[in-house]
Amino acid sequence: MNRLNAESEPSSRQTAVLTVRQMTEADRLSVAAGVSSFELMGNAGAAVAREIGCRWTPRPLLVLCGPGNNGGDGFVVAHLLAEAGWPVRVAMLGSRFSLQAEARQHAQRWVGEVEALSPSVLEGAELVVDALFGAGLSRPLEGQALDTLAAAGRGCVPIVAIDTPSGVMGDTGEALGAVKAVLTVTFFRKKPGHLLLPGRDLCGEVIVADIGTPTSVLDALAPLAFENHPALWLADLPRVHADSNKHSRGHALVFGGYPMTGAARMAARGAARAGAGLTSIAVPEIALPVYAATLNSIMVHPWVTPEDFGHLLNGSRFSAWLVGPGAGVNKDTFGHVLAMLATARPTVIDADAITVFQDDPAALDRAIQGPCVLTPDDGEFRRIFDPAGDKLSRTRAAALRCSAVVVLKGSDTVIAAPDGRAIINNNAPSALATAGSGAVLGGIILGLLAQGMSAFTAAAAGVWLHGAAAAECGPGLLAEDLPDLLPIVFRRLYSSVEACQVRDSVLRNR
Template sequence: MNMLISESVLTSRQTAVLTVRQMADVDRRSVAAGVSSFELMANAGAAVAHEIECRWTPRPVLVLCGQGNNGGDGFVAAHLLAEAGWPVRVAMLGSRFSLKDEARQHAQRWSGEVEALSPSVLEGAELIVDALFGAGLSRPLEGQALETLAAASHGTAPIVAIDTPSGVMGDTGEALGAVSSVLTVTFFRKKPGHLLLPGRDLCGEVIVADIGTPKAVIDSIAPQTFENHPALWLADLPQAKADTDKHSRGHALIFGGYPMTGAARMAARGAARAGAGLTTIAVPEIAFPIYAAALNSIMVRPWVTPEDFGHLLNGSRFSAWLIGPGAGVDKETFGHALAMLATGRPTIIDADAISAFQDEPGALDRAIHGPCVLTPHENEFRRVFDPFGDKLTRTLAAARRCGAVVVLKGSDTVIAAPDGRAIINANAPPTLATAGTGDVLSGIILGLLAQGVSAFDSAAAGVWLHGAAAAEFGPGLMAEDLPELLPAVFRRLYS
């Protein structure tokens, strides 16, 4: 699948991510709008059967059903596959007579035997449907469910999960006994557990099926969490026009460290490729020859004393700052970061500049009073923020505490704003796990900030562009490759 905007018709509503509680509210509101629970379950099971028929030829199928609505979906899928001529067996945790309401009605349509759940039922199955619990489970798997799925994971039969693999927490992605599925069919919208690790990896391919939920329901839910996609921010990115000049595209300033000079240079190239009209690195005088010899269109400004650096910040020529890559974890970085934040101009605090506040995290919170983006990886995050809880909750809490947009990096990067909005990114390939890629990311975000894009949109767009560029390159990626890949990504976005 093209890692770029292959689904350009998507809207921000379609990228919404809903919690387990919100999805239950969606179902209630759908019923109130005239769509019965029986119909919703029938459509859900039909969607599962359809996706299976699209991928496999008829073969012995075992459907593992639980005692809730997930089990009801499983009975529907089993009935439809059997009607289509597939050899289907059903095994259940508990009794079908313990099912309630529409789940019981659909189970009554199954005319075959219902076996007791145990690892022994797996014999002869060439495809397994996990309809045991879904996203609503809030405790670890245990007993026969745990033993049966564990045994299934050691076999050769592919597993298809309904909603989420049983044992994956829908709101957090935490895995409590879950095993890998090759396909997960969920309904209406994804949940955080489909995007956050390790849940995302355990889901395999995720299909979001339409089961007849009224489209207007999403507006009444008012979601604040989304999966990162250009539909969220593309309209707000600047595009050069005939009367555009370099000054109107913003001037980005990066604090250049010494002796670690490569990080700031890579960030600068990221900023320039992201569209900043001018990019300057401010460096200690001793480092000036190193930077100047390595850069052409990116300018280098030497400074001798802290006052010299202060004069740069007090001028009006720069539109956004970045400090952190290669800066060093010391009092000097601490002071320069405070000076940047004191201007109230858009600022990115990254890498060493985050760690410089580890002994005084409150000083960082107090200093932020303008547009600001923090871009920590997990270790840097722990030095200044509460490390407990799931990734989405932690990042939102950090953003609220400090009043900045927080980008908690990783394969499942979370971007959170102080007002409660959050975006989960899922397009980053594992090849980004190499030195310097985070520096390029902070530079890309800086380039967008310098052009007047909001802090939240700059962060979300920067993270997505970073992942798309990496996917464009493939194996063997080095951080230096990323800036040169951005023009092709932009070209496809705007085509």
């Protein structure tokens, strides 16, 4: 199978997501490399001031400063925008004389008054900078900080947040009193809280600014979390070559349920549109007329007895399987899942095939022998995994427990591998909240697995392609629309790669 030969490393490095602790370590390593903390803070504030200047003309600006480094960033913003002619006021929680080190140095450059933080300071402000706490806060907002931000939110004053909106937990996206910002400026790399709900929605537009952190710092941190982007998997995405044929592109098999047949049929079309050279559905004989009459390029294999189904699985023609959509929560589905997993071939387990293990989750863990992707929604996840903790942590824990890739679906889908790697998806439009869209996702992942992608990269690519296809349609989307939108997404992906290759070739030959 020919693969895309894309120069993806620089972009993939930029998709790394760092925890609050890792960002603190990044600052320490930057200082060790010769970039002073004073310089880092100055660059951070300058980046925020620059982004504000790009979006708004001068107007009454209020900067809310906190007692730590986030407050120091705020004083830099205030100083720079005042120098640029903006009418700026500063209100602070605490005293600027209690600030430490570089934050105090930057605060001393502010020559104006520093007001005490309270809702009354909002009077006359047309733009507010939230420099109170950022991602470092580990407790709910309270007191004057809570009251002042809440008043700004009620008054519909636009808020620009530094790092994260105060009250959004940087590692989890949890909101503890946070108010929605229209713009969030963060530094070096995003944090999970910028991508996980509800933090993602509270951040508004997110800008990641370069503040002089050496790129070598990222290697030392060895991040395991990433924002989903084609740079992470594009080089592994299968592409048809001149000598490709239907057999070389893999054969995907979907287990088709009865009487609920629509989900499996949509999944099969998703697998075919994702590039599987051959796609089949194995169905109970009673369901044959329904499937045969509604599918053209998808082959239908009827089975009467469990032995018939076993013969299908024991053959060598199929590359990967999917079981779950419309399968039914019953002992037959339980047996089909175990039979598929016993082959150790790549398997996608979705919907009913997950729920069927709710009384014995350990049976599923024991049965997984080869590459496997589980695609639960929140309800299915809770039936077989521990729901405690934030979304990123619990998805990682589930993947480790069952030794499979787990895709916890939602607007902020998380894809986790047993080794701790995780990818947070950020391109899913709300239009995907429609019946059957999860079945199509399972089919897309199946189609990529059948063509030889690894479980982790197939899951990440499938989730991104699924979201991009939905974005092509927008409001009014039906799940059955998704497979036919995939060719548009693939064409744009391949065109962008080819354009980059031409650009790089020109630059190399100058």
